[in-house]
Amino acid sequence: MLAESLLLSAVLFTIGVVGVLTRRNAIILFMCVELMLNAVNLSFVALSKLYGATGQVFVIMVMTVAAAEAAVGLAIIISIFRHRQTVHLDDITLLKG
Amino acid sequence: MDNTFHPLFYSFHFYLFGLIAIASALLFVTRKSPVAAALWLVNVMFCLAVLYLMLDAQFIGAIQVLVYAGAIMVVFLFVVMLLNLGHPSELADIRGQGGRLAAGAVGLALLAEVGVLVRARFPAQLTPKAAAALEPAAQPGGVIGPIADSLFREHLLAFELTSILLLTAIAGAVVLGRKRGATDAR
Numbered sequence: 001m002l003a004e005s006l007l008l009s010a011v012l013f014t015i016g017v018v019g020v021l022t023r024r025n026a027i028i029l030f031m032c033v034e035l036m037l038n039a040v041n042l043s044f045v046a047l048s049k050l051y052g053a054t055g056q057v058f059v060i061m062v063m064t065v066a067a068a069e070a071a072v073g074l075a076i077i078i079s080i081f082r083h084r085q086t087v088h089l090d091d092i093t094l095l096k097g
Numbered sequence: 098m099d100n101t102f103h104p105l106f107y108s109f110h111f112y113l114f115g116l117i118a119i120a121s122a123l124l125f126v127t128r129k130s131p132v133a134a135a136l137w138l139v140n141v142m143f144c145l146a147v148l149y150l151m152l153d154a155q156f157i158g159a160i161q162v163l164v165y166a167g168a169i170m171v172v173f174l175f176v177v178m179l180l181n182l183g184h185p186s187e188l189a190d191i192r193g194q195g196g197r198l199a200a201g202a203v204g205l206a207l208l209a210e211v212g213v214l215v216r217a218r219f220p221a222q223l224t225p226k227a228a229a230a231l232e233p234a235a236q237p238g239g240v241i242g243p244i245a246d247s248l249f250r251e252h253l254l255a256f257e258l259t260s261i262l263l264l265t266a267i268a269g270a271v272v273l274g275r276k277r278g279a280t281d282a283r
Contacts, residue, residue: 001111005152007215008115012122012141014207019126021200027131027177031138034169035122038145041161045154053243057252059157060244063164064259068266070169074176075273081180082276 005046012039026077026087030070037066111151118144131177135170142166156241 012035019032041059048055081087118141125137142165149158238245248256 001108001152003215004111004115005148007211008118008148010207010211011119014204014211015119015122015126017207018200018204021203022126022196025131025182027173027180027182028134031134031173032126034165034173035125035138035141038142038165041157042145042148045149045152045157048154049152053247054251056154056157056244057248059154060160060248061252061255061259063160064263067164067169068262070172071266071270072273074172075270078176078180079273087180087182 002046002050006043009039009043009046012036012042024089026080026089026092027074029089030073030077034066034070037062107151111148114144114147114151118148131182132174135174135177139166139170142170153240156244 016032016036016039019035020029023029023032041062044055044059044062048059077087080092084092086092121137121140121144125134125141128134128137142161146158146161146166149155149161
């Protein structure tokens with residue numbers, strides 16, 4: 001099942017990348033990043049079957065980073081929403097000059 | 098592979114949940130409403146939890162349901178509700194022609210990479226260490242024994258650094274999420 005797992009992981013990662021490139025809603029963008037992290041976790045777990053439990057430790061670390069990223073990222077989104085009343089990335093153009 | 102299941106039973110369910118995961122991911126990316134998208138993403142995560150169970154990573158499967166589907170996605174849904182998104186005017190957020198073309202090009206490139214990966218061969222023989230890790234009953238700690246061993250012996254420094262990361266993230270979230278003006282008084 002290793003090849004199938006890696007294939008599924010790659011497909012899910014691709015869907016996540018396509019989501020990041022096609023959506024403008026900041027929250028959905030964040031969820032696409034979570035999907036990519038999940039896809040990578042799947043390949044870690046699949047390879048841990050082959051190379052020992054270190055892969056599963058990596059998954060735990062990735063989950064921790066994902067939780068931290070979600071907390072800080074969503075706080076930033078809330079903060080932007082308070083200023084601009086929107087989460088659409090095309091409307092947030094302060095750094096575009 | 099797994100001796101407790103019939104191989105066909107195992108493969109059938111592996112493919113079944115894999116296909117459900119891909120279908121849910123596609124629905125997730127194409128939904129306009131953030132709430133619907135979040136729920137489809139939760140579905141992807143449940144399917145991945147099932148696949149983790151089938152790949153002999155029971156602990157990771159449980160953590161996936163508890164932390165990812167249970168905590169992280171609830172935070173996302175909570176923010177969607179808090180910001181009151183889902184207004185009809187805000188729903189059409191899919192990018193125009195240029196963005197779709199770029200996404201299609203990147204998607205095709207990544208899928209070509211998948212094609213190359215499928216041709217690659219992985220070692221069929223398990224390394225001795227991995228073979229030992231695959232015998233849960235033979236391990237003194239059961240299924241999470243090898244994980245704990247690796248986490249608290251080989252990667253103890255990373256584990257401790259994680260606590261600093263979480264502390265920083267909590268402080269950052271509190272500072273960023275605080276209302277302007279509500280500063281020192283407390």
